Amino acid sequence: MFDRIFLSAADNIPNGWVEAGSILDFSVQTLARMGIQLFNVGLLAFILVKILYNPVKNFMANRAQRISDDLDSARITNEQALDIKANYQQMMDNIDKEREEILSEAYRVAVKKSDQILFDAQEEAKYLLIKAKDEIKMERENAADEVKRQIIEVSTLIASRFVETSIDRQTQDKFIDEALADWSEQA
Numbered sequence: 038m039f040d041r042i043f044l045s046a047a048d049n050i051p052n053g054w055v056e057a058g059s060i061l062d063f064s065v066q067t068l069a070r071m072g073i074q075l076f077n078v079g080l081l082a083f084i085l086v087k088i089l090y091n092p093v094k095n096f097m098a099n100r101a102q103r104i105s106d107d108l109d110s111a112r113i114t115n116e117q118a119l120d121i122k123a124n125y126q127q128m129m130d131n132i133d134k135e136r137e138e139i140l141s142e143a144y145r146v147a148v149k150k151s152d153q154i155l156f157d158a159q160e161e162a163k164y165l166l167i168k169a170k171d172e173i174k175m176e177r178e179n180a181a182d183e184v185k186r187q188i189i190e191v192s193t194l195i196a197s198r199f200v201e202t203s204i205d206r207q208t209q210d211k212f213i214d215e216a217l218a219d220w221s222e223q224a
Contacts, residue, residue, distance in 0.1 A: 195213055
């Protein structure tokens with residue numbers, strides 16, 4: 038039964054492809070066609086390698102190089118960013134330290150100035166107190182001199198009245214009381 042299938046199949050195929058009773062026929066014509074097809078495949082592969090493979094290989098190599106360069110650049114940029122961040126953090130720490138130093142220096146200077154101002158004010162107050170005491174002393178002396186002068190004037194006035202008139206004791210006392218009353222009204 039299988040023989041009949043192969044034979045009937047072989048009957049439909051052109052002569053040279055399959056012989057009666059065999060599956061493949063390797064005739065010269067078949068081999069030539071196979072050789073030509075093999076040459077065409079080889080030629081096509083060679084042309085595709087020259088036209089497509091090398092440019093694609095070069096493109097992929099360039100792309101790989103660009104990616105490698107980009108990764109290196111990104112790594113360098115990342116390192117620079119980390120350095121900048123570390124510098125920034127160090128600067129912030131230094132700024133905090135400087136701020137503390139400036140504040141403590143300002144506080145120290147302010148305390149020193151306030152002490153100096155307080156000392157100067159105390160010295161000024163002592164000076165003004167001494168000056169005021171001197172002025173009071175001078176005023177007392179002036180007042181004492183004025184009292185002495187007025188007493189002398191009163192005494193002179195009283196003496197001139199005594200001399201003008203010779204009066205008794207009662208009249209003298211009356212004149213002294215009047216002179217003292219005049220003197221106290223003037224003072």
